[in-house]
Amino acid sequence: MWPVVLRDAEPGGTVTLRPLRRSDAREWMRLRADNAAWLEPWEATTPGAGRGTTTFAEYVRVLTRQARAGTTLPFAVEHAGELAGQLTVSSITYGSLCSASIGYWVSRHVAGRGVIPTAVALATDYCFQVLGLHRIEINIRPENERSLRVVAKLGFRDEGTRARYLHIQGAWRDHRTFALTADEVPDGLMGRWQRLRSGA
Numbered sequence: 001m002w003p004v005v006l007r008d009a010e011p012g013g014t015v016t017l018r019p020l021r022r023s024d025a026r027e028w029m030r031l032r033a034d035n036a037a038w039l040e041p042w043e044a045t046t047p048g049a050g051r052g053t054t055t056f057a058e059y060v061r062v063l064t065r066q067a068r069a070g071t072t073l074p075f076a077v078e079h080a081g082e083l084a085g086q087l088t089v090s091s092i093t094y095g096s097l098c099s100a101s102i103g104y105w106v107s108r109h110v111a112g113r114g115v116i117p118t119a120v121a122l123a124t125d126y127c128f129q130v131l132g133l134h135r136i137e138i139n140i141r142p143e144n145e146r147s148l149r150v151v152a153k154l155g156f157r158d159e160g161t162r163a164r165y166l167h168i169q170g171a172w173r174d175h176r177t178f179a180l181t182a183d184e185v186p187d188g189l190m191g192r193w194q195r196l197r198s199g200a
């Protein structure tokens, strides 16, 4: 299945999801440095680990291996043809669960333009319609008002709070879980999101 490219094909659409690649190194590191304070409160950390020494090339190699194994979709998010962030579909599970989890970030300079809601809608439709998954979940710190707006606008269901769910900024943090099942968006999440964007 991998590599996968997903585009917002609507007139005026600016968002593309495509595989994160080694040649993104320079731009990715520039974006991460520029956005360090913007991202830090929301990014997962590993308990007991110091600052990692993993290179970007190793990071992409591991993600690509997971993508080929079918457990992760490590997308780069492009806005108007430029690298602007990441969206990762992880923990892809089949069998009697058929579920996955989505995480994301976007550079502050393009925030507020609906880039991540569009990216989430594209990825969710791919998971439901192509991979045949049944459920997508998104986990958000209760303090992350911007991310809470993303799931609210897309109509993800509030499933409640998971205590001390993820390790972030050096401690176990509570998260709110939001989910959608495929039957809730029979015409696709992009359709729902486009209707909302156009005010229909």
Ligand SMILES: CC(C)(COP(=O)(O)OP(=O)(O)OC[C@H]1O[C@@H](n2cnc3c(N)ncnc32)[C@H](O)[C@@H]1OP(=O)(O)O)[C@@H](O)C(=O)NCCC(=O)NCCS
Binding pocket: 038, 039, 042, 104, 105, 106, 107, 108, 110, 111, 112, 113, 114, 115, 116, 117, 139, 140, 141, 144, 145, 146, 147, 149, 150
């Ligand atoms: C959360 C995040 C991914 C949202 O992405 P986005 O593409 O900006 O999403 P939207 O355009 O829908 O904006 C979401 C909210 O951000 C706020 N926002 C609007 N303009 C903004 C701007 N210029 N700068 C910052 N925030 C803005 C608004 O509250 C908006 O909600 P609204 O549309 O109801 O007004 C992004 O803010 C981000 O990357 N934050 C840091 C990392 C992070 O929190 N990741 C998610 C972890 S769960």
